[in-house]
Amino acid sequence: MSGALKPILIAAGLVVLLMIAGEMVSPGFASPEQILRLSIVAALLGIVAAGQNLVILGGREGIDLSVGGVISLAALVAGNVMSGSDAGLFPAILACIAVGSLIGLLNGLGVTLLRIPPLVMTLGMLGVVQGLLVVARNGIPSGRAAPMLSDFVSQPQWLGLPGILWLWLLIGLAMAGLLNRTVFGQRIFSIGANEGAARLAGVPTRVTRTLLYVLSGVFSAIAGLCILGYSGSSFANVGGQYMLASIIAVVLGGTPLSGGRGGYTGTMIGALLLVVLQGLLTTLSIDESGRQIIFGSALIVLLLFYGRSSGLRG
Amino acid sequence: MTHRSLLRTMPPYLPVLIILICMFALNGLAEPNSLSAYAIKGLVSTYLALMFLAVGQTIVIFAADIDLSVGAILGLVNVTVVSLMQALGDTPGAILLSMLLAVGVGAACGALNGVLVVILRLQAIVATFATSVLFLGLALWVMPVAGTPAPRLFWRTFGGRIMGIPFAYFVLAALLVLIFLLARSRFIQRLLTVGDDQLAAFQTGLPVTSIRVRGYIMCGVFAAFAGLCITGDTASGDPNVGGLITLNSVAAAVLGGAALSGGVGTLFGSVLGALVIGLVGSLVFFLGTPSEWQNLVQGLTVLAALMVGILFSGRARA
Numbered sequence: 280m281s282g283a284l285k286p287i288l289i290a291a292g293l294v295v296l297l298m299i300a301g302e303m304v305s306p307g308f309a310s311p312e313q314i315l316r317l318s319i320v321a322a323l324l325g326i327v328a329a330g331q332n333l334v335i336l337g338g339r340e341g342i343d344l345s346v347g348g349v350i351s352l353a354a355l356v357a358g359n360v361m362s363g364s365d366a367g368l369f370p371a372i373l374a375c376i377a378v379g380s381l382i383g384l385l386n387g388l389g390v391t392l393l394r395i396p397p398l399v400m401t402l403g404m405l406g407v408v409q410g411l412l413v414v415a416r417n418g419i420p421s422g423r424a425a426p427m428l429s430d431f432v433s434q435p436q437w438l439g440l441p442g443i444l445w446l447w448l449l450i451g452l453a454m455a456g457l458l459n460r461t462v463f464g465q466r467i468f469s470i471g472a473n474e475g476a477a478r479l480a481g482v483p484t485r486v487t488r489t490l491l492y493v494l495s496g497v498f499s500a501i502a503g504l505c506i507l508g509y510s511g512s513s514f515a516n517v518g519g520q521y522m523l524a525s526i527i528a529v530v531l532g533g534t535p536l537s538g539g540r541g542g543y544t545g546t547m548i549g550a551l552l553l554v555v556l557q558g559l560l561t562t563l564s565i566d567e568s569g570r571q572i573i574f575g576s577a578l579i580v581l582l583l584f585y586g587r588s589s590g591l592r593g
Numbered sequence: 594m595t596h597r598s599l600l601r602t603m604p605p606y607l608p609v610l611i612i613l614i615c616m617f618a619l620n621g622l623a624e625p626n627s628l629s630a631y632a633i634k635g636l637v638s639t640y641l642a643l644m645f646l647a648v649g650q651t652i653v654i655f656a657a658d659i660d661l662s663v664g665a666i667l668g669l670v671n672v673t674v675v676s677l678m679q680a681l682g683d684t685p686g687a688i689l690l691s692m693l694l695a696v697g698v699g700a701a702c703g704a705l706n707g708v709l710v711v712i713l714r715l716q717a718i719v720a721t722f723a724t725s726v727l728f729l730g731l732a733l734w735v736m737p738v739a740g741t742p743a744p745r746l747f748w749r750t751f752g753g754r755i756m757g758i759p760f761a762y763f764v765l766a767a768l769l770v771l772i773f774l775l776a777r778s779r780f781i782q783r784l785l786t787v788g789d790d791q792l793a794a795f796q797t798g799l800p801v802t803s804i805r806v807r808g809y810i811m812c813g814v815f816a817a818f819a820g821l822c823i824t825g826d827t828a829s830g831d832p833n834v835g836g837l838i839t840l841n842s843v844a845a846a847v848l849g850g851a852a853l854s855g856g857v858g859t860l861f862g863s864v865l866g867a868l869v870i871g872l873v874g875s876l877v878f879f880l881g882t883p884s885e886w887q888n889l890v891q892g893l894t895v896l897a898a899l900m901v902g903i904l905f906s907g908r909a910r911a
Contacts, residue, residue, distance in 0.1 A: 399903070416885075569730070
């Protein structure tokens with residue numbers, strides 16, 4: 280476990296360092312309200328990254344590029360189903376999960392039955408979902424979040440923390456339990472490490488892998504719902520920025536893209552690290568180009584800490 | 594087993610060629626004017642950038658690498674060349690010098706990707722995404738706001754004709770000659786060997802590291818060529834011009850028969866793949882699809898084309 284713990288500790292240390300640096304550069308950066316705000320943004324990213332994490336753990340070049348599209352579509356569907364009323368919240372949640380699992384199922388079937396490389400399948404799916412968004416936007420209004428949902432995401436509820444942070448914590452515990460304590464979790468690691476061996480050992484590899492994509496769709500849809508609650512109404516391509524950010528969060532958390540190794544606890548810290556870094560750059564008074572240059576360079580430096588593959592000399 | 598042997602002996606770009614011919618036929622059926630000389634020229638000059646980008650992407654995919662920063666390189670080259678031409682003047686000499694320097698910028702971006710992915714061994718997808726953020730920042734630094742025009746001489750030449758033949762066709766011919774020569778070069782053969790089995794290539798004494806780095810540099814150079822084409826087509830500088838085109842370059846390479854796992858594919862197939870993506874767009878338009886449905890139909894068609902291409906190329910391994 281010590282090997283798996285190292286990247287998590289590095290990332291956690293960096294989060295603390297960045298908070299201290301932020302507090303020194305602009306006092307108030309590490310204030311409780313600001314920490315709460317950054318945590319909410321990190322939770323949104325972290326929920327998307329949970330699905331991304333599962334797909335990547337399953338190996339065979341597993342990756343889900345359609346998460347951004349699913350988020351936008353789920354936010355649009357949910358906003359219209361609830362249209363600003365608490366009564367519509369439950370049907371909206373169901374609709375969201377249906378949308379996410381359907382897209383995830385199609386991704387999974389394309390990858391397992393048609394043996395299309397995940398990058399290509401989910402990329403093609405992203406194009407389809409973006410097209411669907413344009414159609415939907417023309418036919419139906421953009422929708423509004425129910426007050427209950429907005430409160431869940433941004434108002435302190437239990438013990439001073441908003442519901443979304445409790446949800447994220449719950450997802451974190453559920454993911455840890457799923458990956459370490461269940462047969463399904465063992466199957467994920469086994470198909471990620473060596474699919475052929477897993478199949479010979481009797482693991483239903485196709486079903487398992489398809490389920491990973493379904494779960495990724497569902498997590499993205501839940502994130503889309505929460506993002507709707509965070510912003511109040513759904514706007515065009517609200518999920519676009521989450522596609523590569525979710526992958527980076529997974530890698531920063533110590534799960535290599537090759538799969539079969541890693542876990543979700545690190546990914547949570549990775550999401551936090553990414554959000555704190557972005558938050559710090561936003562508070563600095565530099566223009567957009569400087570921010571992008573620093574963010575890109577910082578990502579490169581962060582990736583140098585870990586996420587490196589082994590050399591040919593072994 | 595004749596079916597199998599047929600699959601093995603056919604050129605790897607055959608599926609995409611068939612799809613391309615179907616696309617042309619469907620375009621002709623939907624709107625005969627879409628096959629007019631004027632429409633074809635428009636298609637070629639619009640999609641030249643994607644063709645160059647797809648070839649660059651294919652070069653790194655040959656070695657089982659990937660470059661998600663090609664769109665950002667294209668954008669950086671676009672604003673660099675427009676700014677340089679504005680600074681150096683619009684004489685032919687100054688324009689050529691600006692273009693040369695811009696290609697150098699592309700090569701430098703590719704070299705950075707190569708160093709990070711190959712020498713420092715970062716994972717290609719995340720590393721080139723990080724550099725794409727960096728390149729976008731640099732592009733915004735060079736030109737904070739879109740809209741600086743390119744010199745008249747530059748875009749008039751690109752959009753014009755020489756001896757009655759559209760200039761875009763000369764660029765296309767140059768691209769085809771270039772990939773014809775490249776496909777026979779030792780460089781591409783070695784990239785394919787590395788992509789097929791990196792460890793075996795290393796053990797037989799191939800300089801794997803240098804081959805892969807040079808692949809990334811070459812990809813940067815082709816992205817720069819694509820940036821020059823975009824500049825000629827749009828006649829202005831825009832730091833965000835490279836938005837969706839990166840993902841299209843990957844799709845074009847896969848459509849063209851390149852395997853993301855490396856070692857398989859042709860540069861020519863990727864050029865055809867880029868044309869298919871262009872033709873899908875024009876087909877959707879000419880079919881009279883209501884505008885809000887166009888993106889969906891296009892997305893579905895590209896996805897279907899990708900599936901058909903992968904299934905029929907008979908090497909649907911992932």
